[in-house]
Amino acid sequence: MSNTRSPRAPLFSRGSWAEASRIAVILRRETVGGGLLLAATVVAMIWANSPWSGGYDAVRDFTVGPAALHLHLPLETWASDGLLAIFFFVVGLELKREFVAGDLRDPARAVLPIAAAAGGMALPAILFVLVNLRTGDGALRGWAIPTATDIAFALAVLAVISTHLPSTLRIFLLTLAVVDDLLAITIIAVFYTGHLSALPLAAAAVPLAVFAFAVHRRNRSWWLLIPLALLTWGLVHASGVHATVAGVLLGFTVPVIRSEAAGGPEAGPGLAEHFERRIRPLSAGFAVPVFAFFAAGVTVGGMTGLTSAFEDPVTLGIVAGLVVGKTTGIFGTTFVLAKFTRATLDSGLRWIDIFGLAMLAGIGFTVSLLIGELAYGGASVRDDHVKIGVLCGSLIAALLATMVLRIRNRVYRQIAEEEAIDLDQDGIPDVYIESRGGDSP
Template identity: 70%
Template sequence: MSGAPPRSARQLFGRGTWPEVSRIADILRMETVGGVLLLVAAVAALVWANSPWAAAYRSLSELTVGPHALHLDLTLAQWAADGLLAVFFFVAGLELKREFVAGDLRDPRRAAMPVAAAVGGMAVPALIFTAVNAGLPGGSLAGWAVPTATDIAFALAVLAVISTDLPAALRTFLLTLAVVDDLLAITIIAVFYTGSLSLLPLLAAAVPLGLFAFLVQRRVRSWWLLLPLAALTWGLVHASGVHATVAGVLLGFAVPVVRRAAGDGPGLAEHFEHRWRPLSAGVAVPVFAFFAAGVSVAGAGGLGESLRDPVTIGIIGGLVLGKCVGVLGTTWLVQRFTRSELGDELSWWDVFGLSLLAGIGFTVSLLIGELAFGSGSEQDDHARIGILAGSLIAALLATVVLRIRNHHYRRLREIEERDADADGIPDVYQER
């Protein structure tokens, strides 16, 4: 049997390598902190938007700053959606490229499952939203992509709150699924939600983007060279009519992952990720959530009317039911067709809980809702209520399922920590 593939290659959610597990753990800790800040910002926005001082919140959101050149005279809410989220997608681009070039997902067998689960987790919610809005009077098909996104920071914040000892393989799967989800979402935004396209600025954006790529390929780290090129690329993409967050992904993909030599220290993608992830998780996403989540229930026609709107129903159904069916069903199909097995000690209840957790859609869902219905419109308000309600229901259901498994994994973790050698690496990650 020496020619048989190693057991981990035939397992879904098998243990990754120890360096990759350690790196993912650091990322998850940062995203968890960002998720808590996101929750605080969203709650603060909801309270303020439904308080006697709601007019001040709207005035702050609609305050216009910036030059008219390149159409940069934007409101603060638009700066958060177009500018700060570009930082978020830049980090997502860095992470996705690193995973597939130097991470455990460079192995196609490991990459297939989270990619397939991300596709299934986007397709089924879109179908549910479309079916609801095509079948009910007053529906709108424009928001079909709203319930397709998973918010990794929000999801990890929920995990932190319930204190689950979910295995690293499942946490890595959730992170990878969400990053692939973000890439697919930005593709949907670029293709389906670009209202008018101006080719000249878009072609001009290739010049600073190309210079940025040339410099980073030569391992140049000087911010005073790279930052102006990145900002100019972002501005030109924004002026072209394509959503400016696309520029963040393109800039992230341009950064090299592999080091030039073994002694060069971390790769440039890892270096930039360490520098920019705190800004993304701790500032960009919470500030966007603050401006995007402040929906006035009274202004949306009342909570009862909002919940009867097909847009709201479709989003809730897509996030709660569609995400669960899409992620869980696709994972089961991968297991059936590849004849793989779940990793040691794992249960399909874990995958079920994780699939429910993937129904927490927030940051990108709010962004797509604004693009689909128009910021400040009644349907946009209903979409935001649907996103908030669907995410809350998905979080509560996932909490119930994962809390049941919490004690089991806590006991396993304690055993692993006792078995760790003096080098601090658990024996299960060391080759015999």
């Protein structure tokens, strides 16, 4: 019997050039959105803690909308229920793209980000529960707050520290965030739906089905699709399910690949790519920053306010979940998976790179703040503590990730330079051809 062992498969292998270039475009857009998100957060924090904080409260609580439809809502609610539906529509598009034509369609490549995302959500929740077991007063309702990763915020941090993170790690980070978003929206729909009204929820299936039929027929008419989307959103909102779920459902209906039955002579890109290119800038550049502006404006109250917040176990549980839980969950799951499958890291990568990436995933903002509002209600003392916990936890995670990733930045720069070499000038970097045995991707 031969003692020769088969070579160990790399854990973070380089994908195709088509996938890498697509991800690069998405990350550039999210990085710009992350910068606007940071700016909106800073403005909100400064205004809410200034002598003119009353003006911020007045803008946040200003109500608008048709009362007859029970939509006469504060601007803060419009931002969390309405604008975030746009964000989750893009999430739905990206999820379907990944499962139909991206890395998640291949079970072998999907195992790692799915397992890492699950571990990175389970451990923060467990830590939060352990910290708040004896707190009482409904504190455990916030168990899901530290489970989410904010990809835009994380990419903004990468841009600020000017790190040249290798494409394999960037793709993993984005895929991890996509799975994270799927789990987060599932948690919101299942655990944070209060009173459920079945009739509006069932009625929402009608405009959703018409929307699905229209996009599968490659209908791009805004005068048809937007009213159908708004009607779906309104009925889901009326049902008691958080309205952002409507965004994901609408995104799921959009075809990624065009079929012959859709009127094309042969299979090709569906409308998902078209919609994502049009709507992602609106989501990253407007919807999410506006939500952040209304959600991040917590009155800290100086050291006294911070002390009071950190005397609440809810705040401590959030910080522990984001900083310790996310890092340990993602890194630990990846490490165990590598040992279990006998896989190795791709050339040039070290375990410290995965550790730094896991720390970066501890930046939870948009979805964490949303879950905090759903768990405890807005404009409450505990809601303020949630905001402080999310902001402080995300800041600590960002600083720690910065220190770790900056150590390896010289190596990352060398990898980035190698990935840009295209000696035959065919538009495809040579490493992507070499990694496939000389065949074009």
